Amino acid sequence: MTDPSHDSAVLTAFEDDLPLGGTKRTRRRQLIGRYLPAAIAFVSVLVVWELFVELANVKSFILPAPSEITAAFFEEFSTIWSAGWTTLREAVGGLFIGLFLAIFVSFSIVRWTWLEEGVMPVAIAIGTIPIVAMAPIMNAWFSITSLLSKMAVVALVIFFPVMINTVRGLNEVSAEEVELMRSFAAPGRDLLLRVRVPNALPYFFSALKVASALSMIAAVVAEYFGGRQDALGPYILQKAGLLRFAEAWAGIGVASILGIAVYSAVVLLERAVMPWHVSLRVAAGE
């Protein structure tokens, strides 16, 4: 899968140099000013696309117009949403599994530091291999038609970046913070809970945001290797094979929308868990 560094770059491209601050009104205006160009770009692309198809009389099987895609979407509504629901469950399920494992392993590595030397290089090496190639094996292990087989792929894909970044965050305590806690004669557990974990949260959420963006794509791609037909992956492949690109794109659109939904849920969660951090960024204009 695209490594999170790739996708996190998308996020930073939006969040970099965010000179927010001041009253709510100015902040809202600045937010709008920030996202408006992108929104305009998006809409204008759609418009140009539509016009081009109309004027150049491009056939649907070469390049479908946005209007056709929308029409196809409504025609196939129940099929697409039913397929989408399957894929969504795979994505979210995989997220949970992968997260759980990543957190468990991260804490173990920090607790037993000797593990780090061995596990981290391996984890980084595994991050370089096309994890998605494991999909057929997961199909064999967990029954090709089960949701679990796809969840396993999603979990594998997100496990490594989340774990690597959580470990990094947990380890990023400064020498002064360690000295501070030592000067309080704080037991090790205190250092972990009071300093390491809050420190790690921003890193964890960064990785989680990227993972959530990846989860739907990972699920769809895993489905390309076979499985139940009532899912977005097979749907898209089937429609594309029949050269019915309008419907195929409609399927992709649904996958994107669901992916954005999962991502937004994570952003909301982040706001809830780390109120200090978000406002920190907003006010300090970092």
Place this chain on the structure above:
Amino acid sequence: MSSGAPAVAAAGVGKVFVGDSSVEALQGIDLTIQQNDFIALIGPSGCGKSTLLRLVGDLLAPTSGSLAVNGKTPNEARLAREYGMVFQKATLLEWRTVLKNIELPLEVMDFDKEEREPRAREMLDLVQLSDFGDSYPWQLSGGMQQRVAIARALAFKPSILLMDEPFGALDEMTRERMQLELLEIWDRTDTTVIFVTHSIPEAVFLATHVVVMSPRPGRITDVIDVDLPRPRGFETRESPRFYEKLTEVREALRRAEPEPDRQ
């Protein structure tokens, strides 16, 4: 004023850092600090003043000599929570409010829940930041953050305060104001303060005794009594006696390192 064991009793204390090449950071340190003293450790880079501070605070262990803090070993003193530390970086936890930051040691040391907030508020008043309890560290200026760090260090009423260039990152005007406030706090809380600094005026203004150190290997070359009258204030800095003491310390430093330009 002083009763019982001296705050710090160091005899022949040495510290060698082993590595690719051994560095003798401290050698033959003999120093006695009485209760309620305000000691300034001053010297050029590499003279071991921060190391000495950390030895007292049990953040490092001496490789030779004996070191007693309040009549105990530094380790015992640390476990008995007898000292507080303030570093150059305030090191406030950014995810906690100011009040919660001050409560941090109280939580770690298992103070009663009902006791924590009142104590923290008391400290907040002491450093004159009463209105900022619910603010976050990033909302405060550098000087204010240091005040919170001091409040935090005093929250559990330690008998010794170890400070490692706490005002080093502040601008001159804020620095002078903070020095004044620190003296007031010291006056009100009956603590012994060991204060590491680079600044001669700061050392002379604050301390009862200025300990001059020199590097390679780190050792004490002079202890200068500063008998300027208290309470000290802005007038003190402009008094002739002050300038005399400044000169005395400056010359002691020059003796310690014959050519300070060659650094």
Place this chain on the structure above:
Amino acid sequence: MVEAIEETGGEPTRTLWSRIRTVVWFLAIVGLMAILYEAYKAMWEATDGTIPLLGIDWLVRGNDITMPHTWSIIDSLFEEVQRGRNEILLVDLLKASLFTLREALAGFVIGASFGFGLGVLFVRFPLAERSFMPYVVASQTVPILAIAPIVVIWGRRFGVSQWMAVAIIAAYLTFFPVVINTLRGLRSPQATATELMRSYGASHREVLVKLQIPAAVPYIFTALKVSATASVIGAIIGELPAGFPDGLGRKLLVFSQRFASGPEKLYGTVLVASAAGFLFVSLVGAVERRLIPGTRRVAS
């Protein structure tokens, strides 16, 4: 903080000893995984497929079909791919890997060049950046991996060879991280360094070539390593829709369909595919080490 995933600072030069230790640890962990795998199988067989006391089946069947023994997997690599074809599986897979890697490499090179060029352009002409950056970012909201098969099918319909379609996919995946990191890297020198160059009367081009590009190289390589993996994945996915039998993607599908008659082959393919991906990234890393002295590398 959001940048936490990206570079965090320089990596010290690795001594030979620490490299050896990493390799040893790596082998140890791989060995451990193999042992756990076999242990699971043994346990499955010993308990007859059911968890004792609970009466429910173990989640993954440990029989020789679902989980072939590690040694049979290795063995199968050296067996004939097909009756009559005088070629062992390993060689067949290596050929497939080369096929896939070539596609990935082509796309990788195109995407990286394009990304780099765009980065240089944006730094030189801020107007260009402001105009086109939104499109660049928006391009990444399209889940290219998900639409890879569509692109290939579509391409095939219109005479674009699979090879080229896959290369385009790989280029698409590569160019974005390279643009972002090129920008970041070109801008990384402190303002004072640029001012210094200007004070020497250096032209824009000289500043670019002498200051900004050397500064950007570590950042670019961080992106390249990420893109390398992405290119390989993109190539594999792009090969999935029915077509030529070459390429790792096709092999994965074929052996997965023929799973019941030879599961070892699928496992072997996965191993070779993983090695191919790892190799590609390592190559990029090796080039990086050549170009940049150790202390300047930016940890990924």
